[in-house]
Amino acid sequence: MGIFSFLGKSNTVYFPGCASYFKNREIFELYKKIFSKLGIDFKIIDKKICCGLPALEAGYESQARKLARRNLEIFREEGITSIITNSPGCYKMFIDNYPSLLPDWNLEVRNLWKIISEKLRDKPRLIKHKAMEMISFHDNCYLGAYCGIYDEPREILELIGYQVVEMSDNRENAVCCGSCGGLPRTNLNLAEKIAKERLLQVKRAKVKKLVVSSVEDYALLKKQDVGIEVLEISEVLAVALGIKKKEVEKSDEEVREEIEGEKRILAETRANMRLQEEIKEEDYYDSLRRQE
Numbered sequence: 001m002g003i004f005s006f007l008g009k010s011n012t013v014y015f016p017g018c019a020s021y022f023k024n025r026e027i028f029e030l031y032k033k034i035f036s037k038l039g040i041d042f043k044i045i046d047k048k049i050c051c052g053l054p055a056l057e058a059g060y061e062s063q064a065r066k067l068a069r070r071n072l073e074i075f076r077e078e079g080i081t082s083i084i085t086n087s088p089g090c091y092k093m094f095i096d097n098y099p100s101l102l103p104d105w106n107l108e109v110r111n112l113w114k115i116i117s118e119k120l121r122d123k124p125r126l127i128k129h130k131a132m133e134m135i136s137f138h139d140n141c142y143l144g145a146y147c148g149i150y151d152e153p154r155e156i157l158e159l160i161g162y163q164v165v166e167m168s169d170n171r172e173n174a175v176c177c178g179s180c181g182g183l184p185r186t187n188l189n190l191a192e193k194i195a196k197e198r199l200l201q202v203k204r205a206k207v208k209k210l211v212v213s214s215v216e217d218y219a220l221l222k223k224q225d226v227g228i229e230v231l232e233i234s235e236v237l238a239v240a241l242g243i244k245k246k247e248v249e250k251s252d253e254e255v256r257e258e259i260e261g262e263k264r265i266l267a268e269t270r271a272n273m274r275l276q277e278e279i280k281e282e283d284y285y286d287s288l289r290r291q292e
Contacts (some may be wrong), residue, residue, distance in 0.1 A: 010043035017087030019215040029074040030234040038119040053093040088143035097221035113152035128242035130161030139174035140214040161238035167201040179216040
């Protein structure tokens with residue numbers, strides 16, 4: 001954390017976001033260890049208030065403004081002048097929405113992914129284990145489409161030994177995985193269908209691992225049983241830095257189960273394609289009958 005963090009004097013707050021702090025504490029703890037290992041100065045504030053993005057997206061602008069105002073008050077009470085967050089949604093909210101919600105908003109919102117990339121490049125000795133394998137990376141909507149951050153997460157992965165194999169839809173053309181905009185809360189079935197389609201793109205890229213930069217993406221994609229291993233970027237960083245041990249290879253039985261799962265998903269995909277063709281054919285004949 002650096003000496004100032006240990007003394008409680010850092011003026012940079014680590015804002016983990018609700019998904020990390022309340023739902024995925026392991027990810028929250030990993031990020032703290034990663035920051036300490038890389039020498040990233042930060043401070044944890046005990047008062048945890050939502051950034052307000054879910055309220056804003058749901059149309060409750062006044063409630064979102066109240067949350068933003070309370071956060072600013074807490075930051076000022078704690079002497080905070082800058083923010084780092086591993087949550088793309090919070091990052092987008094702070095950098096894009098807070099200035100319009102709060103005329104007196106004046107805190108620096110730092111690009112955490114750029115900070116980590118620079119630390120790894122400046123201190124390569126801290127990298128204890130190089131991955132030396134292929135993975136794919138999913139561009140979170142908030143981080144990519146809204147904030148234009150595409151390179152830094154990929155640079156992190158390459159610096160720790162991964163070869164990033166792009167899906168057909170990537171960077172500016174990336175498609176949503178279903179986790180953004182509150183969709184899992186309003187239409188979980190649709191969110192999971194979108195998530196499965198995104199994972200099928202990973203399969204088409206002939207890769208078996210997907211790394212994401214968002215805990216919300218991680219939670220949704222990880223639930224889908226399509227034979228793709230989903231990892232949050234903190235997990236691969238923790239292994240590279242020697243904070244976390246790499247998981248053991250799968251047993252023969254687990255491999256067989258994975259293969260059977262892939263066959264089942266492939267069969268479902270083919271069935272869906274046939275259904276789409278049948279629908280197109282039926283629509284075609286319907287149009288001909290209407291012309292008669």
